[in-house]
Amino acid sequence: MSTPAQTKAVASAPRKPAQHVIEIWQWGGPCQLETFDPKPDAPHDYNNGLKSIKTNAGFYVHEWLPQLAQCADLYSVVRTLTHPFPGHEKATYIMQTGRQAGGGVTYPALGAIVASMKKKDYEGDLPPFVILTQAKGRFSEVGFLGDAYAPLVTGGDPNAAKFIVDGIVPPGGLTKEQLAARFARCERVNRVAVDPEFEAAGAAARRIIEGPAAETFDLSREDKAMRERYGRTRIGQQLLAARRLVEYGVPYVSINYSGWDSHKKHFETMKRPTHEMDQAVSALLTDLRDKNLLDKTIVWMCGEFGRVPKIDRQAPWNGGRNHFPRCFSALVAGGGFKGGQVVGKSDETTDNVKDRPVTPVDFLGSICELAGIDPDDRLPNPKGFKLNVMPPASEIGRLKEIYA
Amino acid sequence: MGGAAAFALVQDAFAARAADVHAYSSTQARDALMCRRLHLDICGRLPTREEVEAYIASRVSRKQEKLVDSLLASKEYADYWAMRYCDFLRVKSEFPINLWPNAVYVYHRRIRAAVANDEPWNDFARALLYGRGSNFRVPESNFLRATARRTPEGLAEAASISFLLYPSENSTRKYEEYSKKYANYFSRVAWKSTREWKEELVYLKDGPADATPEAFMAELEGPLSKTFYATPVHRVHWWLFGTYAPTGTLNDWMGAFRSGGWRLKPLLRHVFASSAYRALPATPGKKNGFPARRLDAEVLDDAICDITGAVRAFESIAPEPFSFLPPKRRSILVEDGSITSAFLLLFGRPPRDSGLLEERNNAITAKQRLYLYNSGKLWDELGAMVKEERFAKLDPREQVKDLYLRFLSRPPDQAEYFLFTKKEDVSPRDIAWHLLNTREFIYRI
Incomplete structure (x- = not known):
């Protein structure tokens, strides 16, 4: 047992920055009402008669999130993210880079920024930025930072019998010996002079294929109960793979989690995916806690925007919800974020921010700050641009109220 | 045995x-x-x-x-070299250039035709700088749209990158300088939309007669001609050998380019017949030999x-x-x-x-x-x-x-x-x- 003096010393010591970030990117934009900002008292045309449930931290989430309700002490909810862009591309751009699209410079996404700033502390063979399983569309995720911080995009399906990571897991089920024979033969089929750069790239690739990095993607090394706990769904197994990548040491893992763009028949289509998310994310958070990884791993989850609070009953939407960037929600956890808190307040329908708007810049800047990257510091880059990691924070500021 | x-x-x-x-x-x-x-x-x-x-x-x-x-x-020569031209002319529909699809296709066709017909470099540059009107109907007008910054400085920078190649690793700074120096030539360029979806007209606002892209063209063919005509030569050297042309090579190739009427094909014939091009593959790290390119x-x-x-x-x-x-x-x-x-x-x-x-x-x-x-x-x-x-x-x-x-x-x-x-x-x-x-x-x- 520690003495009060020791406790004090520990408490006042500067917190160690988070070493890893897991981003769960809900491509398409999930609805704030059916996730973290339920409005059971609003008119039926807003909530479709659905209810909310009280979490173990005291705040309420939507009734579709029973498991996340049980571990709300592990995460906090931001209910007032806001920006002006209702189109996927510009909205994604600002939520990924903190910058507005346009102006001639293509900015790097947060994953590339974290990868570039944290690479010095990382010795793994896998690239410092990994995306499960598909890249996020056309926007360059690296921008001017250049190829060194481009994500490894895994491809494949972690929920399949074998998670075939394109490039890392050899197709055709080769054994280690067959693989070694192939590489040895490859050395000899080479007429032209040896090029050190080509050889170095090949050696780095072979280290990944033959070394422990490839095993990271072998989910069969997890016991059955653990796989079930995350859910035998695509998102469940992606998050399990994300946890394994964090254990391996990868600084930034992004899950490109599509399926949230519910223009039509929102309630019929979104219930099941929301349940899958509920199981997978609560499993990730509790698993990270159990393995003492949550303290050093930031988890954040949101989409590029939320959805229009009032349900559109007209054809062809038939009970759908369109894009809505004015007021939407996010989850943040671990790595220096307190759990059990709610940031910001929306009005009675989530049509407007009532209290404490959170801009994308303040939101991403907070993640940087807790990851030990000063958002107001210069971002070194090969083009020599004199730019900071993030634009300046707003007057209201970063999410300091939920820094642990 | x-x-x-x-x-x-x-x-x-x-x-x-x-x-x-x-x-x-x-x-x-x-x-x-x-x-x-x-x-x-x-x-x-x-x-x-x-x-x-x-x-x-x-x-x-x-x-x-x-x-x-x-x-x-x-046909494939035109296809391939048009791709290279489209790289330096920034042909893309989306962010940050935003030409939009229809305009991309007409502009690409125009560029490919210039390559296929071996249009002289100065004629091609003139056509682009003189382009006015609809982005869908006058392909050349897209040149004055294909920039990430639609300001006089942004246009001057884009035009300099296209026509005044500065052979240095650190060219960014040079282009910052050019963007200010030549901004005035583009100060009257303006754009307006029409009732057709994503159509845009390029036109000149009122202003001084010497503040036009035409006047910039005169500058390219006049005081700036040395750099202007060296630009395609450096590019060809970069594409084939991976570096800007060293002085000796530049002078030699410029001769062929000039006598060919500033057309690319006579220059290329000259290059492909040269001993440098026929050299055996270089050993990496050594100076002699033909450089490999991924x-x-x-x-x-x-x-x-x-x-x-x-x-x-x-x-x-x-x-x-x-x-x-x-x-x-x-x-x-x-x-x-x-x-x-x-x-x-x-x-x-x-x-x-x-x-x-x-x-x-x-x-x-x-x-x-x-x-x-x-x-x-x-x-x-x-x-x-x-x-x-x-x-x-x-x-x-x-x-x-x-x-x-x-x-x-x-x-x-x-x-x-x-x-x-x-x-x-x-x-x-x-x-x-x-x-x-x-x-x-x-x-x-």
Whole structure:
């Protein structure tokens, strides 16, 4: 047992920055009402008669999130993210880079920024930025930072019998010996002079294929109960793979989690995916806690925007919800974020921010700050641009109220 | 001779290759090398098996010059070099250039025509700088739209990058200077939309008569002419040799460019006939010899398709209107820099944001080698290739030969035949995998 003096010393010591970030990117934009900002008292045309449930931290989430309700002490909810862009591309751009699209410079996404700033502390063979399983569309995720911080995009399906990571897991089920024979033969089929750069790239690739990095993607090394706990769904197994990548040491893992763009028949289509998310994310958070990884791993989850609070009953939407960037929600956890808190307040329908708007810049800047990257510091880059990691924070500021 | 002795002999043969001279000691080997090099540099594709064999067998005089002429006259030359032009002219529909799809297609057609017709450099520049009117109807008007910053400074920078190449690693600073220095010439350029969706008219606002892109053109042909005319020469040197032209070469090539009426083809004929271009592959790190270049992303993608019979489908569902390119579209013919694929991104296709040559990244990376070693998609494509009837019925030795000609544009030598037909039991698909992963295939050497 520690003495009060020791406790004090520990408490006042500067917190160690988070070493890893897991981003769960809900491509398409999930609805704030059916996730973290339920409005059971609003008119039926807003909530479709659905209810909310009280979490173990005291705040309420939507009734579709029973498991996340049980571990709300592990995460906090931001209910007032806001920006002006209702189109996927510009909205994604600002939520990924903190910058507005346009102006001639293509900015790097947060994953590339974290990868570039944290690479010095990382010795793994896998690239410092990994995306499960598909890249996020056309926007360059690296921008001017250049190829060194481009994500490894895994491809494949972690929920399949074998998670075939394109490039890392050899197709055709080769054994280690067959693989070694192939590489040895490859050395000899080479007429032209040896090029050190080509050889170095090949050696780095072979280290990944033959070394422990490839095993990271072998989910069969997890016991059955653990796989079930995350859910035998695509998102469940992606998050399990994300946890394994964090254990391996990868600084930034992004899950490109599509399926949230519910223009039509929102309630019929979104219930099941929301349940899958509920199981997978609560499993990730509790698993990270159990393995003492949550303290050093930031988890954040949101989409590029939320959805229009009032349900559109007209054809062809038939009970759908369109894009809505004015007021939407996010989850943040671990790595220096307190759990059990709610940031910001929306009005009675989530049509407007009532209290404490959170801009994308303040939101991403907070993640940087807790990851030990000063958002107001210069971002070194090969083009020599004199730019900071993030634009300046707003007057209201970063999410300091939920820094642990 | 016993197996072990034979194997030692083969090992020696491989070891001997450290010296390139050895590998290219025969005329046949040198012919094959030049045939491949010229096809890649002029047409952005590998020669077919038939083309290599015919070239090696040909006894006509000045056969290399004849090959150069026929390749420069081909449709593929225009396709490939138009792609390069579109890189520095920033042809893309989306952010940050935002030409929009319809405009991209008319602009690309105009640029390709300039390449195909070998339009003189000054005439082409004039056409672009004089372009006014609708982005859909006057292709040239897109030049004054294709910039990330629609300001006089942004236009001056874009025009400088296109027409005044500054041969230095640190060109960004120079272009900042140019953007201020020449901004006035673009201060009257303005844009307005019409009632047609995403149509835009380029016009000049009222202002002083000397503040026009036309006046900038006069400057290019006057005081700035030395840099202006050296620009395509540096670009050609960069594309072929990977660096800006050193002074001696620049002077020599400028002579050919000038006497050819500032057209590219006479310059290229001169270059392809030069001893520097005919040199044997350089040893990395050493100065002498012909420098290797990793194949451009688009060229590599097309090469894999040509060899294996695979096809690509390019589409874009953002921005609207959606674009679906015809099936079997070659990657070098994808007009729109915004339409891309994971492969093209991986292999460093330029984003066409600035128009700087350095945007294209032909460096080899571990991720690229991972893909070539282990991609399931590629493996499937190799599998489909060896199942193809014409190939499957060949005897093993012929299969080895066929694969070498397809991938490396040359027949195998005795040691290579031995390795793949006698020494080890390697399936044709595996042989293809090995060849795909050689530097000889991935690079233009």
